Amino acid sequence: MKNYKRKFKKLTLKLVNLAEYGFLVEPCYYFYGWSKMKSCFARSSVAKKLLLAKKYLPKGCNFKIWDGFRTRNTQRLMRMSFKKRLESLHPDWDSKKILDALNVFTGLPNKKVTLKGHFTGRALDLTIVNESGEELEMGTDFDDITEKAALNYFEKKKSLNWREKNVKKNRRLLKGAMKKSGFKPYPPEWWHWFYGK
């Protein structure tokens, strides 16, 4: 535990406030009462890569960030809430199926392999906003827990309506900008991107 605390302190020293880099921040988990952080934070290397990604967006567009660095306590509160949502969405699912879905959308707070970068300040949950600060249509809300949240969902879907075609285009824009700047996706969630190991 001591070791963890030391590591945590060392890491927090490396974090930067993403609002200071000119990105829009909307710290959702602070608003939900799951986090004490009033802004979104990440490693400076991640913030710099996101500045690069912004150059690939159309003029006037920006990134809106919902979450970056996250504590284990926030993760624990998220997981409890997601479990309730899954249970009410799928009353017919047994506990194994609920747990499997839960593990796709929220990592375990105490397991290294499922960190996906939020605990180390390497991951961001974000979208694109236009020059008026409005979010581009991405097909689902942030933290949607359905198959539609998958980054390539609309690439695979046949016969898209005009609205879905627009979503596909917007997701491609996000994907292109992030990938060209060195970020990697988490395929089940279009909003989650990480940089580094």
Ligand SMILES: [Zn+2]
């Ligand atoms: Zn995420």
